Every structure is written in C-alpha cells, then in structure tokens.
Amino acid sequence: MKIISAEFATSAVGLEKCPAGSRPEVALAGRSNVGKSSLLNALVNRKKLARTSNTPGRTQLINFFLINGDFYLVDLPGYGFAKVPARVKAGWGKMIEGYLAGREQLRGVVLLVDIRHAPTADDRRMYAWLKHYHIPAVVAATKADKLSRGRALQNLAVVRKTLALEKDDPLILFSALTGQGKEELWSVIGEWLKNIPDS
Numbered sequence: 001m002k003i004i005s006a007e008f009a010t011s012a013v014g015l016e017k018c019p020a021g022s023r024p025e026v027a028l029a030g031r032s033n034v035g036k037s038s039l040l041n042a043l044v045n046r047k048k049l050a051r052t053s054n055t056p057g058r059t060q061l062i063n064f065f066l067i068n069g070d071f072y073l074v075d076l077p078g079y080g081f082a083k084v085p086a087r088v089k090a091g092w093g094k095m096i097e098g099y100l101a102g103r104e105q106l107r108g109v110v111l112l113v114d115i116r117h118a119p120t121a122d123d124r125r126m127y128a129w130l131k132h133y134h135i136p137a138v139v140a141a142t143k144a145d146k147l148s149r150g151r152a153l154q155n156l157a158v159v160r161k162t163l164a165l166e167k168d169d170p171l172i173l174f175s176a177l178t179g180q181g182k183e184e185l186w187s188v189i190g191e192w193l194k195n196i197p198d199s
Contacts, residue, residue, distance in 0.1 A: 001186045006044035011061040014095055015102050019064055021107045021159065025072040025105045026189050029096070030112030031122055032078030035142040038176035039112060040065065040073055048074055070107075071193055079122050100135065107192040108136035110185065115141035115155050116163055116171065119162045127163045138188045139163060144175040 012018045028036045037050035043065060063075040075094050100106065109130055113119045119127075130137040141159055144152050152173055160171055170188050174181035 001168055001190055004045050006046055006049055006065060006067050008049065009066040009072065011063050013061060015098055017044040018062065018099070018103065019072065021105075021106060023066075024107045025064075025074050025103065025191055026107055026192060027074040027100070027109045028112065029076045029100075029109050029126060030078060030142075031114075031120060034078065034112045034114050035176060036075055036078065036112055038138060039110070039174060040075055040143060042176040042179060042182060043073070062095065071107075074099075074106075074115075079126070092161060100130070101133065108133065108138070108189065111137055111139050112142050112174075113139060113159055113163075115144055115152055115159070116146055118155075118158050126162060127165075136192055138170040138172060138179050138185065139165065140172050140174040140181065142174050142176070144173045144180050145177045159181070 010017075030036055030038060040050040041047055044065070049065060050063070060077055062077070064076070065073045067073055076099065079093065079096070100109070111123070111127055111130065125170060127137065127139070139159065141152075141156060147155065150159050156171060156173060159165075160169075165171055172181045172184045172188070174185065
C-alpha cells in the first residue's frame, strides 16, 4: 500500500470517545513491549508517528492514526507485564474489550507476539476471543531480526501450535528494523479495507 499521509488523530478512553464517521479501522493488539508502536511506524514509513518506549505499558489510551485520509490504524493499550496498578490494568482490559466487541468500524486485528518467546496465556486468550467473535485477525511475530532465520522458523511453528492457528490463519514474521513482513502484512490489511466507504 502506498502511504501518502499518516497522522495522529485522537486518543479515546472508551467507545463513546472514538472518532465519529464510517472510516474503517484496523487495530493493533499485543502485550506490553511487544513492539506495537514500532510496527505501526514501520508500516507507514514514519520513525516517530507512534511514540515508542522501553517502558512497558506506556500506551494507556486507544490511539487513532489516520492513514491516507481513508482509514485508521488503532493502537490499543498493551496487556501483560506493564508495571501499573491492578485497577488500571483492569480498566485497560475493559477498554480493549469494549472497543473490540462494540466498534462497528473495526475490520480486523493485528495480534503481535514476540517471536523470541512462546505466546503467553494473555496472547492465547486474546486470539481465542477474536476467533470466537469472528473478528478477522493476523498474527505478526515481531522482532524477527533478533533471531537467525532457522530459529525464527522453528519459533513460528511454536506460535502456530500455541495459539491453535488453523492452516489458513495468517502468521507473518515481522521486523520493524529490516521491514521483513511489511508487504505481507499490508496485503492482509488491504483485503480487510477493500471498498473503503466515504467517511
């Protein structure tokens, strides 16, 4: 996909604060520090559109980025190991679930997992939840540049088994550093975004 423009649009705490209109949305989900901001920046060829951090849990709101004036990439709060109070984590969980369950503009979800490690229990729950509610999903195994190709392929098999992916469920090896997997991921997202309606 040719990126003409990419800009931060707004942040939201819940459904009622999400942007109005009918522009389709593709959400990025994953545990804290899995590389969602880096993946988003790599997809749109911008180094600092989404703020990256070495501190897990920096993204605390639902952040909307308007791409080509046509659709939104939506960065969801990370789940898992963020060093934040339990009550805050619980609020994030409700925020994410409310968005995924109730957002009519949602066309699909990119679920990020770290290729260096087996998917966590939270990752398994998230993917099972997406499948249960028939939300299109693609799994992006990030940080591919950290492993040899042979080891990365071995770990992909672990990801596929752990998440119980079906044969046709998309699983893409991705590196924000090298751009590996970027075109494949845009191909999946492009299918979700076919026939973009007027906003």
